[in-house]
Amino acid sequence: MSIEAKEEFRPKIVAFCCNWCSYAGADLAGSSRLGYPADVKIIRVPCSCRVNPMFILRAFEKGADGVIMCGCHPGDCHYSTGNYYARRRMTLLFSMLDYIGVENGRTRVEWVSAAEGVKFSTTMNEFVEKIHSLGKNVRLGDLRCRN
């Protein structure tokens, strides 16, 4: 590596995981030693329907480069219907972010069951790779910078 080489980009990635499926899926990825980059930090929520769009916007505003939400597969929600509401909320939020010019790849929803350690790990690897390809998130931190 040359001396001028820029510091390697290490994205900040927040993952919201529901307690019953995805958090357990992440635990399974851990106990199965299925690695994914350390850039991903998980926040435990009871259900994907607990994830307020404000949390996601806040993460971006505070400098997150990507936010992913994981919940139980539709139909398998521990609370029966939570992920269905979450699905609508996130669809609309992501669409809005896309609309204001925030790269769509920075947000993602994935349904990961407690048995899907492999899927959790692959998803996170993919997502981090995607964020790498998008680079640092400047837009959401920057929406109202008067130039």
Added chain:
Amino acid sequence: MQELIKRAKELLENGTVARVLGWKAGDLPYNPEPAYFDSTESLADFVYNGFCGANLSKYMIEASKLEGKTLVCLKPCDTYSFNQLLKEHRIDRDKAYVIGVGCKGKLDIERIRKMGIKGIEQISGAEMEDEADTLTVSTIYGEKSCKYADAMLERCHVCKGKEHQVYDELIGESKETKDADRFAEVARIETMTPEEKFAFFQKELSKCIRCNACRNVCPACSCRKCVFDSNKFDSAQKANVDSFEEKMFHIIRAFHVAGRCTDCGECSRVCPQGIPLHLFNRKFIKDIDEFYGEYQAGMDINAQSPLTDFTFDDVEPGIVGERG
């Protein structure tokens, strides 16, 4: 207007209503403002003309707490907001006597100014009774005129229709003024590159001075205490700094009213900076229509709002990336 005043007087006199919620003339010919009239005498100040754009439904929240019934004048589009507030138990139907007033499109003074008409002293042609489709504006520079339709608010060009959704009686004729596609501008933005989109919104939002006029006027923003003023989210407005709500205010606000916004257009109408705020709300409406089927807030009081509803095979959030 005279018929309206006459009827209001009758209702006040026979005790059906305790007050009238309408508009009174402002200090300029084009800025009438919402007002209560609690006596027949006070109705002398009552006006109803092309500049009475203000949506009075939201005032019914406070009026519902007052003694007696309130006569409220609602234009066809205002009735959607009224219904939505009814649905959310924010207003009391029994406390309102709704007169559906006619509407032939409301005027936007900014549009008139943009046509280069400045120094306005008098405007004629804006009265409900006026048949002509021309506005005559006398200015300090002499008399100018323009087409009524050209001076209309953006929202009137995409009018939801001349039918009142709720009323006790109707007074006055309404006109269908729709001559544009409601989602055309949203669709245009959707086709931009991310860079263009961002530049567009950054430019618009940078004008915001956080005066909260949009929030104050919005019939969906009727919370007793706004989350931006609440410490529950650590987002309370302190100084006007480069902080969370500063950047995200309009997006969060749009999300809060998603599925509840009737697209009444008041936010854009009152914005002193002329930010096209309705473009946020309309984006949600367009998405909701496309993803979950057409839905008009305030139309059917018993319909389930799209954000408190679901189907087992709703689209996945990934659709956003897939449709490009």
Added chain:
Amino acid sequence: MKYSYYPGCTLKNKAKALDVYARASAKALGFELEEIKDWQCCGGVYPLGSDEIATKLSSVRALNDAKEKQQDLVTLCSACHHVIKRVNDDMKHVEDIRTRANNYMKLDEPYAGETTVLHFLEVLRDRVGFDKVKEKVKNPLTGKKIGAYYGCLLLRPGKILEFDNPENPKIMEDFIRALGAEPVIYPYRNECCGGYISLKEKEMSGNMCNKIMESAEGFGADLLITACPLCLYNLNASTQEGLPVYYFTELLAEALGVKEEVEEA
């Protein structure tokens, strides 16, 4: 109904019968095959290598031509069908191939697998309907016991070709029934005839074809039908006293009563 049609080189030459009977039958059944302009040979085999682009371009051209005309693309020869269908699948699902192919092609609008590729038999089954075909049959082939020989290229890989159940197909049997004949189901109908191996290893493909013939004969077939010129060649060339083998379109034309007019023309 009009379809774009990709005949392929063999059908312009040794397998004219496959082509002309198909066209005549299509006319009788009320649809038209519009041959796409300046088509180029598909290459005969699908280039399996994921880094092969140039060899896929002739298919992309044909596919894009159909797309521009907003028509489905109909094929007849099993090999062409196999190649074009798989290239289309690549264009639809493999980003790398799509990008590189489009870079070569320099089209106004990139091609991304929009065209539907249909084999002539699929048109009969899914668009015309075998019921309809049956109605139009003038000379039912009653009493004929016909074995369908599918070969490999129409069926496999099943997930991409989506032609029929690759291990137990029935489209040709249904076709045979529609013509008024009796299908003979025999287990070797989806086993390989040897394909291009016959160029250098006649004996090998001969053995394989003999197995097919024996099996079909053993289950009582009087004749075989196929959609592939190479299968027909191998089956004919390598078996001395085997069953006669026809293109399925010839029997179709016969049943529809248009065979003679073709032959006269």
Added chain:
Amino acid sequence: MSKEKKQAELIREISGANPLKCMKCGKCSATCPAYAEMDIKPHQFVSYVANEDIEALVQSKSLWKCLSCFACVERCPRDVQPGKLIDAARQVVVRQRGENYLKADEIPELLDPELPQQLLVSAFRRYRR
């Protein structure tokens, strides 16, 4: 990286198949219609690539006996797709050595009047650069 390792990698890349998924059930060899003619059997192909034993593969006459009939691809329960591996190996040979299994001057004597174009075209594609 050794040459064989490179070639093994190239074969994996060209074929898009992963030999490590193989569970050694032998269904490919049970399926192959050209089995008898092959010196290296289809299931062995998979382990040769996995073990990066490419020289032997490249010498194998099996490369030229595979019919591309996709029966092994269709039936493989592990999605290893031996047929693709074989084709990729064939590609490696024709590309790197410039060695054509079918030479132009061989052709006339192989022709017969009934032979369809398709056969020539296919054989060319499979056997030559």
Added chain:
Amino acid sequence: MQRIGVFVCHCGSNIAATVDVKKVAEMALLEPGVVHAEDYQYMCSEAGQEKIIEAIREKNLTGVVVCSCSPRMHETTFRKAAEKAGLNPYMVEIANIREHCSWIHKDMEEATKKAVILTRAAIAKVNLNTPLKPGESRVTKRALVIGGGIAGIQTALDIADAGYEVDIVEREPSIGGRMSQLDKTFPTLDCSACILTPKMVEASAHEKINIYTYSEVEKVSGFVGDFTVDIRKKARYVDMDKCTGCGVCQEKCPSKKAPSEFNRGLNTRSAIYTPFAQAIPNVPVIDTNSCIKFKTGKCGVCSKVCQAGAIDYTQKDEIVSQKYGAIVVATGFDTIKLDNYDEYAYSQSKDVITSLELERIMNAAGPTKGHLERLSDGKAPKEMVFIQCVGSRCADDRGKPYCSKICCMYTAKHAMLIRDKYPDVNVTVFYIDVRTPGKNFDEFYRRAVEQYGVNYIKGQVGKVIPQPNGKLLVQGSDLLDNRQILKEADMVVLATAIEPNEGVRKIATMLTASIDTNNFLTEAHAKLRPVESPTAGIFLSGVCQGPKDIPETVAQAGAAAVKAIGLLAKDKLLTNPCTAQSDELLCNGCSTCANVCPYGAISYEEKEINDHGIRETRRIAVVNSALCQGCGACTVTCPSGAMDLQGFSNRQILAEVDAICR
């Protein structure tokens, strides 16, 4: 300001090998509110917990962060320790630096950095934690067992023997399940019916057990200790009380063409039928799809011949609603459909059969009265080929990715039984691996080879080719001899993969129990809580959780019963205090929250409110914390932010976000 103690666990080397635990503790001390930080070998050990207790007492801690394994492992342990020291247990948060950090990262520096951030987030959360107190809920002392196979029967018997009421719901007209269809069982070759029927009888005679056959679970609501379940009792058209089980109706029924489900469709049964002779209850049902009376209105023979007058064509489905404290799922399995495996000619030849069909053929009550014969021509076979792993261990979407576990053993059993009874029949088994982990299992398989001369060939079959002469040509691999085999056989038996019974996904959804991509119900912990669902009050018995043989199923059924008994023995349960709460000063009373609440826990009240001196009556949302399960759906839908979730409040989550993104 909180006084927070941070405790970093080494977990032996599980954490300490990749995370610099000292550094984590050191960095934690720099965070606001942290007054104590230490690391220790095993925090969950007695000594580790003691350290926490000591620190709470000595340093007057108001909050605790334990950096350790997943909260799903030891959250309760540490909360209990805190409680011992007099701290509200909900003032404890876990930073998961094992499953989410040390186990998935290799680089020490990187893992340590991440651990520091995860700790920081937990500290930020604890700073905003408030003491919570769980409520109480009652326990209904009755259990429901869904499925009346050997798993369900065993579970029901064990729970009932402990003195609790149990209901079994069985979809079929009789209990007995898959085991009742088997002829013999491995590795002892007991007759399956001989060991099963006494259990069936015991269950039906048990005073604490109530059996609903020909019934299905329709709706489930409630939660652990207090489920309400609607059971649909499908109309039998036969009065259970009047019927004497004489069987005359079945004999006289003129419609005898319906395929027998019990015999896997290999023969037929009458329209009014009991599935098999030892059925419990021994009361037939009328299959309206094949009954002439139902199809044409004419017939009525069964009604005429029934001496007891038990036939009732007007019977309707009935819904029974019942309360339960615990629910055990024992829905069992079926063999997969073989549509994707036509290379084995199952649909082309009657002589290619599944192993379960062979069980019926070998059984004296089966379609051939127990004679081994070809279904195509009734001839006795001379050559039999068994193919293993049909649809199991598949990486593509044709089959199942898992090993079905029981096939190796039952194939050895079949091979042995055939060689024993018909010594002139040659038996060949194509296998990929022979898997015999179990007591006396390998010995059993070796007996098949050594004593009975079964020919085992390592290699899969590529194609089964029906021959014009009626024989089957089996084309397979012999990998050890490196040759392709062509073997002519009279019958081919496919060791077909098993899959969870159809409909289990629907049941899982009703129970909100998690289920994996293969439709097996997920256990609460793969190793430590194998018979419990992550959903409290739901227990797993038998193959619905994963492939298993009979002894394993019975063992698991007993284990599930014990878990259910443990729950039913309690009078009251502590409820999760992490419930939603509405801030009455902020609530608009708009009813949006009630719309999304899955538990109907939110209602509205007109309440006198004092809002900073303004007194008014407002419509406000009230959460019933006994019903609220704490999902949080309401909190996000609430436009004013009045609704918040205790333990996962908006401010807590935002603090975590901020700490991570800092």
